Amino acid sequence: MGKKRKKRNTKLYASRFIIVFLSIILQALVFWAFIFLVQKRFVLVSYITTIIGVLLLISIINKKQAAVYKLPWFFLYLIFPFGAVMIYLTFGNVKVSKKQMRKYRSVYSEKDEEYYEQDKVLARLDETGGSGVGIAKYLKNATSLPVLDNSTCEYLHSGENFFARLLEEIGKAEKYVFLEYFIIEDGLMWSEIREILLEKVKKGVGVYVMYDDVGSMKSVSPNYHKKLQAEGIKAKKFHKFVPIVSVSHNNRDHRKIAVIDGKTGFVSGANLSDEYINYTHPFGRWLDSAVMIRGQAVDSLVKLFIQLYNMEGGEELDGEKFIFKDHEKYSDGFIISYGDSPAPIEEDHIGENVYLDIINRADKYVYITTPYLICDTNITDALKTAVKRGVDVRIIVPSVPDKKFIYIMTRHTCSDLLSAGVKIYKYKDGFIHSKNILSDGQTAVVGTINLDYRSFVHHYECGVLMYKSDAVNDLYEDFIRLFDEECEVADKESLKLGFFGKIVKTVLTLFAPLM
Secondary structure, eight states: OHHHHHHHHHHHHHHHHHHHHHHHHHHHHHHHHHHHHHHHHOHHHHHHHHHHHHHHHHHHHTSSSOHHHHHHHHHHHHHOHHHHHHHHHHHSOOOOOHHHHHHHHTTOOTTHHHHTTHHHHHHHHHHHOSTTHHHHHHHHHHHOOOOBSSOEEEEEOSHHHHHHHHHHHHTTOSSEEEEEESOBOSSHHHHHHHHHHHHHHHTTOEEEEEEETTTTTTTSOTTHHHHHHHTTOEEEEESOOOSSOOGGGGOOBOOOEEEETTTEEEEESOOBSGGGGTSSOBTBEEEOOEEEEESTHHHHHHHHHHHHHHHTOSSOOOGGGTSOSOOOOOOSOEEEEEEEOOTTTOSSOHHHHHHHHHHHHOSSEEEEEOSOEEOOHHHHHHHHHHHHTTOEEEEEEESSOSSHHHHHHHHHHHHHHHHTTOEEEEETTEEEOOOEEEETTTEEEEESOOEEHIIIIISBEEEEEEESOHHHHHHHHHHHHIIIIIEEEOOHHHHOOOHHHHHHHHHHHHHGGGO
16 A cells, blocks of 8 residues: 555656656746747847857857866757857856855854864874875865864765664754755655654754755655654755746755764765665666764864755755754874865866876876766766776666666766776666765775766755775775676677767757756
């Protein structure tokens, strides 16, 4: 009975997604058709549209963006001048209010430099003289979050492993629990977590939950956050999806963060949904990963959660009240918990820059797992150059796609990299969703950041940089196990695209930066 009800709910929520999506398309078509008819009837409007188009192109040229993000607009204008202007005005310019920006920035404090003893930590970092020094400093300056050498990470090699540890830690909560996830599914995984959360609420523990409205649209009801609120959980859905044409619908909260009492934190690729723990199998075996953090590096996760929780409106949290002041001190290398956000909040593509630095500094090897490989030439050229330096570059991608059109692009990119000497591996009989990168046994990142435009440009993301931490060694052992036991080596034939695939690849290559 429960499974049948779940299927009906899934269909209902999926229908909601389709309805609101179609309503946006319809609005856009009506708006563009109206302007088009006016333009045809009044010549002056046509001249005005042309002038606006030229001004927009000049504006795009002067934007602080890579050329790959500008070219699609020029192509659209070349073949469809009027439509390009209307599409850009509708979808091409994201704005964030001053109030939202202020809330986003308010979690950073000038006192942090002294509190986290950054002068001393950075001096110790410089003494290591290794490849991770530069990227650690970049993250500190780009995100205003501290570099820390008194924290520790535990690498969790699967969604099941992550789920077990998360349940265990939530069960220990005495003061509060933060949960921020792209997807919450009303299924087994979430029901077990929710059961513990409700018990904690009864004991006076503050429970704060935030999920992305688009990410969870097909898995929970439109007012699910209100249901949770009625149960005592302080829930918000991030960036409510209003069926009105706007590019801001692209800017989703893709972060996956859990914090318990400010003492323990998790960052994962896994959402709170049944396929992530292999209770359901929509795409064969599912593999994900996570890290569990203890020590002051958890403080940054507290700030990242509050950052978006407060931006969403309603109740606002005071970060100082949630920072744990008596962390145990560890000696486990350098750890930085960091976030990334879309422009204009962050002008840097922080997630991409971290990957590029790790690849460019690699001396012996770079190992990567990613579910999607749809990136600009910055990443692909860096990987090819690393191969020419003699670096052993290996990438693990799924063998079963969750999105068929996107998988076509992944196969195309893999084929190109394979020709350049990159070793491509396919995760056997399933879907690998982990977003991990490891280099030379020293530097690694585990987080939410895919190697695609959505993660690099459009989404709110997070990750954990580990430099000379024991977790780096655990990640290395997991990579070796995957290469030897769980993956098969891809060749040209297995990555080859048919006629239809080539057409899809050609179209998506052009417009992927805008999606």
